[in-house]
Amino acid sequence: MLQVEHLTRRYGKVTAVDDLSFEISDDGVYGFLGPNGAGKSTTMNIMTGCLSATSGTVRISGYDIYEQPKEAKRRIGYLPEQPPLYLGETPAEYLRFVGEAKGLRGDALRREIEDAIEETGIGEMRSRRIDALSKGYRQRVGIAQALLGEPEIVILDEPTVGLDPLQILEIRSLISALGRSRTVLISSHILSEVQTMCSKILIIAHGKLVAFDAPEKLEERLAAPGEITITAETDAQRARALVEALPGVAGITVRADGPDRSQLAVASGTEDIYALSQAIFQTFASSGCALCELGVKKPSLEDIFLELTEGGETA
Numbered sequence: 001m002l003q004v005e006h007l008t009r010r011y012g013k014v015t016a017v018d019d020l021s022f023e024i025s026d027d028g029v030y031g032f033l034g035p036n037g038a039g040k041s042t043t044m045n046i047m048t049g050c051l052s053a054t055s056g057t058v059r060i061s062g063y064d065i066y067e068q069p070k071e072a073k074r075r076i077g078y079l080p081e082q083p084p085l086y087l088g089e090t091p092a093e094y095l096r097f098v099g100e101a102k103g104l105r106g107d108a109l110r111r112e113i114e115d116a117i118e119e120t121g122i123g124e125m126r127s128r129r130i131d132a133l134s135k136g137y138r139q140r141v142g143i144a145q146a147l148l149g150e151p152e153i154v155i156l157d158e159p160t161v162g163l164d165p166l167q168i169l170e171i172r173s174l175i176s177a178l179g180r181s182r183t184v185l186i187s188s189h190i191l192s193e194v195q196t197m198c199s200k201i202l203i204i205a206h207g208k209l210v211a212f213d214a215p216e217k218l219e220e221r222l223a224a225p226g227e228i229t230i231t232a233e234t235d236a237q238r239a240r241a242l243v244e245a246l247p248g249v250a251g252i253t254v255r256a257d258g259p260d261r262s263q264l265a266v267a268s269g270t271e272d273i274y275a276l277s278q279a280i281f282q283t284f285a286s287s288g289c290a291l292c293e294l295g296v297k298k299p300s301l302e303d304i305f306l307e308l309t310e311g312g313e314t315a
C-alpha cells in the first residue's frame with residue numbers, strides 16, 4: 001500500500017509539489033500524469049526516498065520512507081527516467097550488482113535474477129553487453145532491476161520515452177503483465193500513452209492532484225459532453241433556426257455561411273449526444289432541407305487531460 005499525505009516540496013520559491021495526498025491499496029497499473037514541470041519526478045523521487053520533502057509523509061505498506069527507510073525502500077522498485085545502466089556489463093552481471101546492493105545473496109539472489117530475467121523477457125540477451133542492446137531491451141533490463149527484491153510497488157518514470165512504436169507496444173504489454181501481481185505506478189505527460197494500461201489515473205498540475213479516477217470515469221468528468229458538426233444545404237440563419245429550438249443544444253457556432261450551404265458546430269448540453277444528433281437529423285429531414293454532413297465528436301481523454309491540467313481544477 002502506498003499512502004501519500006499532504007506532501008509538499010519547495011525548491012527555493014518554486015513549489016514543485018503542493019499538498020499532494022492520495023492512496024493506492026490494490027494491485028494494478030496506475031498512471032501518474034501531468035504536463036512537463038507538474039511535479040511528477042519530484043514526487044517519485046520523494047516516494048522512493050531519493051529526495052526529502054519540505055513537509056508531508058509517504059508510507060509504503062505502513063512504513064514511513066524517512067523514519068523507517070530500510071523497511072520502506074525494500075518494498076519499492078524504481079526505474080528512474082535515466083536509469084544508471086552500466087553499458088559495459090551484461091544484463092546478468094548488472095542484475096547481480098543491483099541485487100547485491102539490495103542485500104540479496106546466494107540462492108535468493110540467483111533465483112530473483114532468473115525470475116526478473118524471465119518476467120521481462122531478456123533471457124536471450126542475458127550475456128550480451130548492455131551497450132549492444134536495443135533501447136527496448138535496455139529498458140527491459142532497467143525494469144528487471146526494479147523487480148529485484150520482490151517489491152510490492154514498482155515505480156517507472158516515463159518508461160516508454162525514446163522507444164519506437166513497436167518497442168512501446170512491447171513495454172506496455174510487459175507493464176500490464178507486471179501489474180497483475182503488484183502495484184505499478186508509471187509516470188507520463190501523454191495521456192494516450194498510459195490509458196490502455198492503467199486501471200486508474202492520477203493527474204497532477206502545478207504540484208496538485210486534479211483527478212484520480214478510472215479512465216472511463218475521467219471521460220464522464222468533462223463538462224462539455226461533445227459537439228455535433230453539421231453541413232446543410234441552406235444558409236446559416238435557416239440552419240440555426242432549425243437547430244436552436246431543440247432540447248439539449250447548449251450553443252451554436254457558425255463555421256461557414258453561404259446562400260446554399262452553411263456549416264454549424266452545435267455544442268451538446270445533454271449526456272446523450274447521439275439522441276441530439278438524431279433529433280437534428282429528423283428536424284432537417286422533416287423540413288425538407290438536405291443535410292450533407294453530420295458528425296459527432298465526443299471528448300477524448302486527451303481533451304479532459306488538457307482541461308484538467310490547464311484549468312487548475314481540484315479533485
Ligand SMILES: Nc1ncnc2c1ncn2[C@@H]1O[C@H](COP(=O)(O)OP(=O)(O)OP(=O)(O)O)[C@@H](O)[C@H]1O
Nearest residue numbers: 011014016034035036037038039040041042043189
Ligand atoms: N533541483 C531543482 N531545483 C529547482 N527547481 C526544480 C528542481 N527540480 C525540479 N524543479 C522545478 O520543480 C517543478 C516540478 O519539476 P518536476 O521535474 O518534478 O516535474 P515533472 O512533472 O517531472 O516534469 P518533467 O515531465 O518535465 O520531468 C518544475 O517547475 C521544475 O522546474
